[in-house]
Amino acid sequence: MGLAVLSGSLDAHSLLMPDQPYPLQEWDGTLATLRLAAQTHKPAWLAAMMDNMTLYAACRDGVVQTLPVSTSAAVANNPPASPCGIAAGEDSLVLAWDRGRLGDEAPSWSDFWDIARHPGKRALRLDPRGTLEIALMADGVAPGDIYTALASPAGVDRAFRKLDQLRPYLVWWRTPEEASRIMSSGAALMLSTPHDRLADLGDKASFAVQWRQSLRQKVSWAIPRNVSPEQAEAVLKMLRDQTPLHDDTQDAPQDGRDIRMLAVNDGFWAINYYALQKRFQAWLTATP
Secondary structure, eight states, X not given: OEEEEETTHHHHTOEEOOSOXXXXXXXXXXXXXXXHHHHXXXXXXXXXXXXXXXXXXXXXXXXXXXXXXXXXXXXXXXOOSSTTXXXXXXXXXXXXXXXXXXXXXXXXXXXXXXXXXXXXXXXXXXXXXXXXXXXXXXXTOOGGGHHHHHTSHHHHHHHHHHHHHHGGGEEEESSHHHXXXXXXXXXXXXXXXXTTHHHHTOTTOOEEEEEEEEEEEEEEEEOBTTSOHHHHHHHHHHHHHHOOEEOOOTTSOSOHHHXXXXXXXXXXXXXXXXXXXXXXXXXXXXXX
C-alpha cells in the first residue's frame, strides 16, 4: 500500500517529496472514489491527498480518520484545516487555451466568454467551486472582491447570469482526467484545468496556460477510516515528520501580485457549498 496523490502530479513533478518508504499512485480526488476506497476490507491507500472541501466532507461523514492532536511547533505554525487533515500544499486551477487555433497571445477569463471573437467550445469544472469565481472574474469582479460578491444573493445571481451567456458553448469535466481528455481531443478551445494536467499531455500538446487570475486551492493529507491503527500511526508519523507537499507553481510568474491569483476561500465554501450546489444543479437542468 502507498500514498494517493493528486492526478497529474507525478508527470508534472509538482510533489516536494522527501525520502519516504511508501509508493505513490494517483487518484481522481473525488469524494465518491474516497468513499469506495474506505469501504474495502484492505485499504487502497494509507493516506490520500485531497482539496480541503473534500476533506471537510470526508471528515464530517467519517470517511477519514480524526487525527490525534500534535504538539509540535511545525504543526502549531501551520495548523490543519480539519481535525482529519495535515496541510499538504496547494493546487492551481488555471485557464488553458489551444494555441494551434487561438495563437500564442494569452486570453483572459473575459476572452473566455467572448464567443464572437473566439468561436468554439469552452470547458469548465462541473462544480460551483471555482466555476462561480471564474464567472465573476470574467464579469469584471476583482479577485479580492469575489467572496464578498458571492456572499450576497445579488452576487450569486450575477455569476449565474454570466454562466447563462456561455450555456450553449459549454462542455463539462468532473475529474482531472476528463480535463486532459478534453485537451487531447480538442473538444474545447479554452478550459479551466488543474495545472498538473498539462504535463500529462506531453511535449506535443498545443495547449498553453494562463496564470493570471488562476485559483489556488489548499490541499491536505488524510487517512482513510479502514487503515488499521498500527498502519495509521506509522504513516501519520511520516506525514508529520516529513510532510510531502504539493506545489505546481514552478512555471508560474514569481510575483503573484502581477497575476492576481485568487486563493479559494475554504471557509466560505464550508458554509455555502450545499446551497450553491443545489442552485448549480437547478441551473444545469433548467430549460434555457
